[in-house]
Every structure is written in C-alpha cells, then in structure tokens.
Amino acid sequence: MADIVRRFGWRHLRSTPTAHIRHHHRGQLVHDGTGLSFWFRALTAALCEVPVDDREESMVFHARTADFQDVTVQATVTYRIADPAVAAERIDFSIDPDTGAWRGAPLPQISTLLTETAQQHALDVLARTPLSAALVDGVSAVRGRIADGLGDEPRLSATGIALVAVRVVAIRPEPEVERALRTPAREQIQQDADRATYERRANAVQRERAIAENELASKIELARQEELLVEQRGTNARREAEEKAAADGVRTEAEALRTVRLATAQAEATRAAGEARADAQSAWLRVHSEVDAATLHALTGSRLAENLPRIDSLTISPDVLTGLLAKLGAAGSTGHEIPAPPTGDRR
Template sequence: MADITRRAGWRHLRSAPTSHIRHQRRGRLVHEGEGLSFWFRPLTAALSEVPVDDRELAMAFHARTADFQDVSVQATVTYRIGDPAAAAARLDFSVDPGTGAWRGTPLEQIATLLTGTAQQHALDVLARTALAEALVDGVAAVRDRVAAGLAAEPRLPATGIEIVSVRVVALRPEPEVERALRTPAREQIQQEADRATYERRAVAVERERAIAENELANKIELARQEERLVEQRGTNARREAEENAAADAVRAEAEAVRKVRLARAKAEAARKVGAARAAARSAWLAAHTEVPPATLHALAVGRAAENLPRIEHLTLSPDVLTGLLARLGEGGAGAGS
C-alpha cells in the first residue's frame, strides 16, 4: 500500500520498489513506474498500484479419482504480474487518493482465477487415474498438468500474470481410506519387525547355547584337570608314604640291629661279669675251705655285726652266754690240740 501524506490541499505519494504506480490526470498518464514519489491533487488524480513482486498462492481443493475415491490436493502457485499496465486495465488496482488503500480486491480476483484454472486441470488428471496410481505418481502428474495448463491459459497473459512455479505439496485420500491403505504396509512392516525379532531371539538363543556349551566344556576340562590333580596328589602321597615306610623300615632295621648289637654286647658283658664273679666266688670259696671253722664263725659274726643296726644295749641271757662260752671253749681246745 502506497504512503500518502497531506500538505495544504495537495497529496504526496511514496511507493515501494515492488509496486508499480500509474498516475492519470484527466485521462492522461502523468506518472508510471516502480518506487515513484510525487505530488498530486486528489480531485483530478486517478491512481493505480500494481504489485510486481513474486507472490505465492496456497490452494486446497478436493477431487475424485477414476475409482470414485475422494482425494484432497494441496498446492502452491508462485506468480508475478509481468505487465502492470495490462493488469491495471483488466483488474481494479485503483487506490484511494486519501488513504492509499485498494478500492477493490484485485489479488483475490487473481487468486480465484489461478485456483479455478489449477483445479480444473488437476481434476482432469485425477478423474482418469486410479487411487493407488494417484497416490504413487499423482503429485508429479498433477504438478506437470497444472503448470502446463496455467502456461497455456490465455487469460493470464492478457491480464499480465506470469507463472513462476507450481508445487503440489500433498495428495491425500480420506482418513478412513488412508488408514485402510496403510494397513497392509503396516502389517508387512510389523511382520518384518516380528521376523527380525524372532531372528534376533534365535541368534540370542544360539549364542546362549554356544556360551553354555563353552561353559560346559570348560567345566569338563576343569573336572579332568582336577581328576589329574587328585591322581597326581594320590601318586605323590603314595610315593611319600612308600618313601616314609622305606625310611621307617630302614630306621627300624637299624634300630633293631643296634638293639641286637647292644643286647649282644650286654649279654657278652654280663657273661664276662658272671664268669668273673663265678671265678671270684670260686676263689673265695676255695679260700674259705682252707680256713678253720672258728675263723669262719668269727668272720661271719664280724660280717653280721657290720650289717646289724646300731645296738645301744645288749642283754645276754644265761642260756646264750653258757652256750657261747661252751663253743668258745671247744674252739680253744681244738686249737690247742
């Protein structure tokens, strides 16, 4: 929208660089171009403002396919006004000299023209295409057909409109049909997911089995090694026992030999001592045989006196004294004879 200011009955207009301004006074063109700035009188001026920048028009409409299924089409058409003079002559782009606002709705007229033309060509394509094919290739087909149809539309060049690009954003069926169409794909995806899950579980089970087998093999090998260890320990213990027994036997034999030798030595010593004692006894007896009985008696009494305990008092009865004196007398007599 142009910027208009008031100064003492005059008006000053300043436009944007993307707006084409046409100023006519009394039917004669006075100013024309983009980004103009000039003074004018409102009572004699006829002003038009035509935008020359690229504009995007979003449109959405319904269509029916060859198998009688409703689809919605969302598209965007980018256009520009290449001939502002032709557009201003065919459409109402006049502005209020007091406010600078459009008096009509030219852009809505252009939107209606483009939407109707694009919808007509899109319906023509979809009416000959089945739903499944339309969902697969319909976007490109509709885009190409709409672009070709708008380029061939005679009203657009006559109005000064140029088509820059056509984009089809989406082509979708009704929600129920879309869900029904998604079901097989979802089922297939789910089946693939289930198969992948089963395969993963199978691989996990196989790996667990391999791990269990490895653990069992390790346990078996460990048991074998333990068995070998026990056998080796038994062998070592048996060898140690045999060696200990052999050593004990050697020690016992040596001890027995030592004891035998000691016994023999003791026996020999005892024999020799006995022989010596016997010889001494024999000699002693032989010596006593040559001594008189009285002397032997006196020796016996002396030996007895040596072995008797200490006697403090000795009482001799008459009988004992008489017998003793008698024996002593007999002994004296024998000695004198």
C-alpha cells in the first residue's frame, strides 16, 4: 500500500519498489512506474497501484477419479503481474488518494481466476485417472497439466498475469479409503516383520542348537579326558604301590638283616660277657679256695662292714661287753687269730 501524506491541500505519494503506480491527471497519464514519489491534488488525480512482485496462491479443491473416488488436491501457484498497464485496464487496482488503500479487491479476483482455472485442468486429468494411478503418478501429471493450462490460458495473458511456478503438494483420498489402501501395505509390512521374526527365531534356535552341540561335545571330550585321567591316576597309584612295596621289602630285608646282625652281636657280647664273668668267678673261687678260713672270715667281716648301714653312735652294755670278752678269751686260748678290724670309717 502506498504511503500518502497531506500537506496544505496537496498529497504526497511514496510507493515501494515492488508496486507499479499509474497517475492520471484530468485523463492524462502523468506518472507511470515503480518506486515513484510525487505530489498531486486529490480532486484531479486518479491513482492505481499494481503489485509487480511474485505472489503465491495456495489452493485446495476436491476432484473425482475415474473409479469415482473423491480426492483432495493441495497445490500452490506462483504468479506475477508482468504487464501492470494491461492489468490496471482489466482489473480495478485504483487506490484512495487519501489513504492509499485499494477501492476494490483486485487480488481476490486474481486468486479466484487462478484457482478455478487450475481446478478445471486438474479435474480434467483426474477424471481420466484411476485412484491408484492418481496416488502414484497423479502429482506430476496434475502439476504438468496445471502449468500447461495456466500458461496457455488466454485470459491470464490478456490480464497481464504471468505464471512463475506450479507446485502440487499432495493428492489424498478420503480418510476411509486411505485407511483401506493402507491396509494391504500394513499387512505386507506386518508379514515381512513376522517373517523376519520367524527367521530371527529360527536363527536363534539354530544357534542355540549349535551351542548345545558344542557344549555336549565339550562334555564328551571332558569325560574322555577324565577317563584318561582316572586311568593314568590308577596306573600311577599302582606303580606307586609297587614301588612302595618294593621299597618296603628292601627296607624290611635291611631291618631284618640289621636285627639279625644286632642279635648276633648282642649274643656274641653276652657270650663274651658270660665267659668273662665265668672266668672272673672261677678266678674268684679259685682264689678263695686257696685262702685259709681266717682270711675268709676277715674278708667276710670287711664285706659285711661295707654293706652295713651307717652307725652314728654305738652303745655297748656291760652284759654285751662281758660276753664278747669271754668269746675273745676263748678264741685266744684256742690259738685262732683275731681278724683285724676293717679300715672303713665306722662309728
């Protein structure tokens, strides 16, 4: 929208670079161009503002396919006004000299023209196309037909409108039909998923079986190794027992031989000791047999004195002394010698 300012009964208009301004004064074209700025009098001026930038028109319309299925087409048409002078002559782009706003509705008029024209060409294509083909290849077919139809539309060129681009966003059936169409694909996807699940389970079972077989083979090999170990242990134990028995035999023989030798030595020692004692006893007896009786008595007394207990004190009564003296006197009269008292310390 143009910017208009009032100054002392005059108006000043300032437009944008994307707006084409046409100024007529008393039926004569005074100003014509984009991005203009000028003074004018409101009572004698006729102003038009035609946008020359690219504009997009979004449209949504319903169509019916060859198999009588309703579909919704969503498209966008990009256009521009290539000839502002022609467009200003065919469509009302006049603006209020006081506010700069359009007096009419030129852009909705162009929108209606584009929508109806595009819809006509889209319906023509979809009416000859089944629903399945329309959903697969309908977007490109409809886009090409709309672009060709709008490009060849004489009314658009006569109005100064040029087509820039056409985009068809989607062609969608009714929700119930769309769900029905999704069902086979979903079932196929589910079947593929089930097949993948079954294959995964089968692979898992095969792997578990392989693992079980490996474990069983390992157990069998372990049992075989244990059997060999038991046999080897038995062999080692038997060999150890044989070696131990042989060692015990050798040790027993050695002990028996040592015992025999020890007994022989002890017997020889005992015999030698006995012979020595016999010789000593014989010599002792022979000596005693050669000694007289008085000497033997003396020796007997001496041995007896050696074996008597220690006497600390001795009390001799008169009776004992009298009898002893009498015996001594009798012995002296008979001519026997009185043995000498022992030399031991006796009290």
